[in-house]
Amino acid sequence: MQAVLQTKIDEPLLEDMLTNLEKAKTWGPRAVSRLENLVRTGEDVSLFRVNPLKYASERGVPEQEAVEIFLYAASVGLFDMEWNLLCPGCTSVVESFASLNNLDSHFHCHICNADNEASLDDYIQISFTVSPLVREIAFHHPELLSDADYLMKYHFSREGRVNGDANWLETMVPHVPFFSYLEPGERKTFSGKIHDGFLVVSDLINHTGTALVVGGVESGPATGAIIIKPGLVRTDVAGLASGSVTLTFQNDSPRRSLAALINLPADYKTAYPVSFAPFLSGKRLLNTQAFHDLFRHEVIKSVEGLGIKDVTILFTDLKGSTALYERIGDLKAFSLVRQHFDVLGRVINEHGGAIVKTIGDAVMGSFMSSSEAVKAALEMRRAIQDLEQKTGRRDLIIKIGIHRGASIVVTLNDRLDYFGQTVNVASRVQNLANADEIYLSEEVYNQEGVRSALGDIPVREDKAKLKGIMDEVRVYVA
């Protein structure tokens, strides 16, 4: 039984939020009205765990604009932002958190019986659900969903793909011979055929289950009981042969359960290799300036931080800024340095990056890709030189260094920061740079797209000794 919610919108509140959204920044034409249209007329499911990248491609709008409008919409309260942990084996949304604070990158999927470690670049998805204050949708009350909707639209990610473009869930349907809600004390029986491989018997609401091997025995028990208890699923079935079975689920827990049988072939991981349609990853979120501007208070509580497998870090500094302050005075120097921060912020933002922090006159930025970081560096150098054409003096001289690699994201001094050797090396590579120079580590230079980003700009290869690093490293100077 599925209750149908009437589409009811809190008009004054929606108007208020849309006004705040309009005012928050300059949007592309119809950006806000497109979102308003979705909130007013979208089906419930289209307002649940919205993937901004999908929103962008379906409406032909730039991805960055889509990401930003959902971030701003979350900041004015129109949408709630969620951090989802996705299982790479079966696309389950294993956990969903309302804030980064609660996110723990270690998680267990009971369907795959696997311990997973998510990093910001892979299985951490950020999505947006309309606020229940503005419009209530069925997904705010998963207990009102039909068992089929719970299974297909709530438990599993809608972004799951298999063998390229096929929808993972649609591929899985024939492998789920039984699913049903069971109220406390309720019992239901499945009679039907099962195939060789695994039979996952699970309670999807409470994320518990166990897997049985099917096959490898001449004939196994054709009947059995599956008992759902708080925190576990128990069964008296050991070896099962393929063929007809009668299995009875009994809910002995005080909560409703969603009993499901998932019958997968033994080679399901190679037969149905899971991938995901592009979604807003934690990495991309951290490389979006609007996230840092709007959600400064977000902190990572986990002491070991969150891993990121590949991030490009750029450092800048100004040459001789002490002398500059001395020469033109604090006030003028500060105004110039401020203009330089504005230029750098704009360029970083335009190239899929974000300012992590400023340290005195230096800037630390992070980027999605090395080629964009290199393009940004070249543009920064050009833009700072342009800025100075106006004054006719060389007061601001920038020095840039870029490196990439794995890092961990932590909260330091109440803000998100990167930590680890990649950051140390990036900072030391920057230290090598002299006036107007851009230093790239070998790891950056060899990345796809970097050489074409450099174009016909002359590049010198060099070797350098970096503090704290044993061997000399190869660097490239543009």
Ligand SMILES: [Zn+2]
């Ligand atoms: Zn799984």
